[in-house]
Structure formats: C-alpha cells, structure tokens
Amino acid sequence: MKVLVVGGGAREHAIVDALLCGGAEVYCFMPMVNPGIKKAAKGYAIGKLDDNASVVELATKNDIKLAVIGPEAPLEAGMADELEKAGIGCVGPTRELAQLETSKGFTRNLLRKYNIDASPKFRIFDKNNIGGAEAFLNELGRYVVKPDGLTGGKGVKVLGEHLQTKGEALAYCSKVLETHKSVIVEEKLEGEEFSLQTLTDGNSFLHFPPVQDHKRAFENDTGANTGGMGSYSDANLLLPFLTEGDVEAAKKTTEQVSAAIKQELGSYKGVIYGGFIKTSSGIKLIEYNARFGDPEAMNVLPLLKTNFVEICKAVVEGKLSGVSAEFDNKATVCKYVVPQGYPENPKAGKITVPTDTKALIYYASVDEKDGGIWTTNSRGVAFVGMGDTIGEAEQIAEDAASKVTGAVYHRRDIGTKELVQKRVEHIRQITGGNDA
Numbered sequence: 001m002k003v004l005v006v007g008g009g010a011r012e013h014a015i016v017d018a019l020l021c022g023g024a025e026v027y028c029f030m031p032m033v034n035p036g037i038k039k040a041a042k043g044y045a046i047g048k049l050d051d052n053a054s055v056v057e058l059a060t061k062n063d064i065k066l067a068v069i070g071p072e073a074p075l076e077a078g079m080a081d082e083l084e085k086a087g088i089g090c091v092g093p094t095r096e097l098a099q100l101e102t103s104k105g106f107t108r109n110l111l112r113k114y115n116i117d118a119s120p121k122f123r124i125f126d127k128n129n130i131g132g133a134e135a136f137l138n139e140l141g142r143y144v145v146k147p148d149g150l151t152g153g154k155g156v157k158v159l160g161e162h163l164q165t166k167g168e169a170l171a172y173c174s175k176v177l178e179t180h181k182s183v184i185v186e187e188k189l190e191g192e193e194f195s196l197q198t199l200t201d202g203n204s205f206l207h208f209p210p211v212q213d214h215k216r217a218f219e220n221d222t223g224a225n226t227g228g229m230g231s232y233s234d235a236n237l238l239l240p241f242l243t244e245g246d247v248e249a250a251k252k253t254t255e256q257v258s259a260a261i262k263q264e265l266g267s268y269k270g271v272i273y274g275g276f277i278k279t280s281s282g283i284k285l286i287e288y289n290a291r292f293g294d295p296e297a298m299n300v301l302p303l304l305k306t307n308f309v310e311i312c313k314a315v316v317e318g319k320l321s322g323v324s325a326e327f328d329n330k331a332t333v334c335k336y337v338v339p340q341g342y343p344e345n346p347k348a349g350k351i352t353v354p355t356d357t358k359a360l361i362y363y364a365s366v367d368e369k370d371g372g373i374w375t376t377n378s379r380g381v382a383f384v385g386m387g388d389t390i391g392e393a394e395q396i397a398e399d400a401a402s403k404v405t406g407a408v409y410h411r412r413d414i415g416t417k418e419l420v421q422k423r424v425e426h427i428r429q430i431t432g433g434n435d436a
C-alpha cells in the first residue's frame, strides 16, 4: 500500500519508519531533505508545508490513496480538506476540526459548552471586553496568558516565569490583541505535565501510552522553552507519577472532546494529542494538538506491535473499532541533540552521528551536504533508547547522544533516576501523598 507522509522532521521520520514496518511504500512531502526519510522513502518532493496543491499533485501522480499529516501548519492550511476532495484519505483533521489545536479559545469553549470538567478557570478577551482583564487577573492571583492561535509553542506566558507582575500581564494581553483576535487568561495550574496521544476515526479510540516531554533548553528545567528536548515513557505504559486512574481520566476527557467536536463539526479523523497536567485537584487539560507530538511520537510509535498501516487505514475508513492495538512493554527515552545556542541563537555546523549505537536514530532539521550532516536552526537529531526500565533506555539514548561531535548540546538529565524521582516527589508534595 502506498502512503504519503507530510512533514520532514524527526516525528515524520518515526511515522515513515512505522509505516515501512507495516509494509507500506512511503512517499514524503517535506520542507527540506530529511536524510533518514530520503533513505527510507520510495519517493519525495520538497515544498512548503502549506502548499496543498503540490501535495495533492504528488499523491495523485503516484496513485496514493492514504496520507498522514505530521505537523500543524498543513492542518491549519486545510491540507486534509484538499486531499479528501481529491479522494485521498487523510490521517489528520480538516481545517475546521484542527481548531482543536489552532484556536485555544475554541477548545476551551467546547469543553465549557459540553460540561467537560478538565479546564482551569479561564476567560477569553477581545478588543471589546479587554477592560475586564484586570479584575479577572486579580480574581485568579496566579495566571497564564495565551494568544488564541498558533505561535509555535512560544506565545504562552506564565506568571513567575515570563510574567512577574499584573502590569506585565495586561501589557502582554494588549500586545497579543495587536496580532490575534483574542487572548485567553487562565488559572495557573501546578503539577506534572504529560502527553496523551490518541488516534481516532471519530467514534473509536486508540490511546498511546503517556509520555513526558521536557520543554526547557537546559538541565534541571532551566533556560528558554523549546520545541521539546526529549521525553520518556515507562515499561508499564504509565508514568512513574501517574496512576491508572489518572490516565483513564485523561482518556475520558479526550473521548468526550471527540464526541463534542463531532456534534459541532463532524467526525475528527487523526491524532488528538492532549497536554494534560496532574494537579492536586485531578487531571486537567492544558491544551490539545491535532497531530502527534514531537518528540512524543518517537517514544510511542516504536512500541507499537500492531500494524501501523492497518491502523491508519482504519482511521480514514471509520473502522478503528475493529483494531485492538498492542504495545511492547518497554520503557523509552528520547534525547534531542540540538545546535549550540538553540533555541534563541542557534549556530549551524557540521556534526557526526554515531552508527555504532543501540539507539533508534531520527533526523530532524539537518542538511546533508559536502559529504556530511549539518545542523540548521532547529532541533537536529533525536536518539531513542528502549529498555526494560527507564534507566536502561536512558543509558542507550545518552550513549548515542553523547557520541555526536560538533557544536551541539543535549540534556543529559532526561530519563535519569534523579530527574524522574523529582517528578514523583513533586506529585507527592502537591497531593500530600494521597495518590495511590
């Protein structure tokens, strides 16, 4: 079966590998040549991620009937709509349904309308009611300010981190309204975040194991926010700070949201990836994304024992209820190697990538030129270790990441016992130990 993958990062490299594993002949549309995908794919084209016409052309020219969209940009550009019009089934929602990610206001309102109890206190302000923002900030005391729209993960400002005073918060609200139709002010939640990625055909659900990402650039969660420096999952398909009940609560929220959006706009076919947080008052929703996470896709796709091509087919055909997914009971740790200076001032340079490693290697933003691999201005290469314990997986990922030569860095602490234990302690503190 021929399958088209849209996107050229490490997430898409992992998607391509999973499809190949399922016996597909893979074609890829990507913004630059990903050396891993180039090697694995039968064919590829280079272009902008919102160039729907070129993607439809690549698919029709090669008689492809199934596509998987990796990143959010093509979803927002309505690529799924165009592919479907051309008779190509798409794992990835239409532009309207992708509002689950592209409009945080849409999603908060959806949860409110359908009484899905997973949001923090929030209010949405526009130019007409912004006068009420100060009183709401006073009421909340601790708050977060978010633009209502895609910002590449960089638009959210949190009190105590990016905002120190109410004045700064109000100024940021006004600044957001210069470029966005609305701004969301919400209660700041305290706890541990985790990602739950779910594939759905609009009726049935395939939940992947939960994963924890690390957004900060440097060890001990310091430095700027990034696209994600690495992530881990556990062999029991939970996380060390989560109970089965916690994961069930997150699954239930996603299933309710899928039912709600179906009522509003129709069946959602693709990935619903919830950013959840475990707090002293239960599992809350930070945001939804309409795609797999990057790096979280690299943790869960290699664990899949069920044929991923069959799963994708079932999603587009509305037959996911007939698929029961199985996962390897292995822990995974993913570590991203990134250019020095990333994310603020990345410096591209030549690197060497180890081949004598037990880790899985997923290329992200790199160029293959002059007989070598060069970093660009974003994350470079991801290494995934798999093992019976998080510690074992960490050693494999760390060993590979530390062998990369060139002007790069990675977070050595991701997946280490010390850091994982800190998360567990944090939850123990905020739940007062009542968390079995």
Ligand code: AMP
Pocket: 120, 144, 146, 153, 156, 158, 186, 187, 188, 189, 190, 193, 215, 275, 286, 287
């Ligand atoms: P988002 O783009 O909505 O995922 O937000 C980016 C990051 O901001 C999240 O991963 C959280 O660390 C933080 N964040 C967003 N909303 C909240 C909230 N209500 N409380 C605490 N932290 C938040």
Ligand code: GLY
Pocket: 153, 213, 227, 228, 289, 292, 293, 294, 295, 296
């Ligand atoms: N892991 C962050 C993201 O994919 O948005």
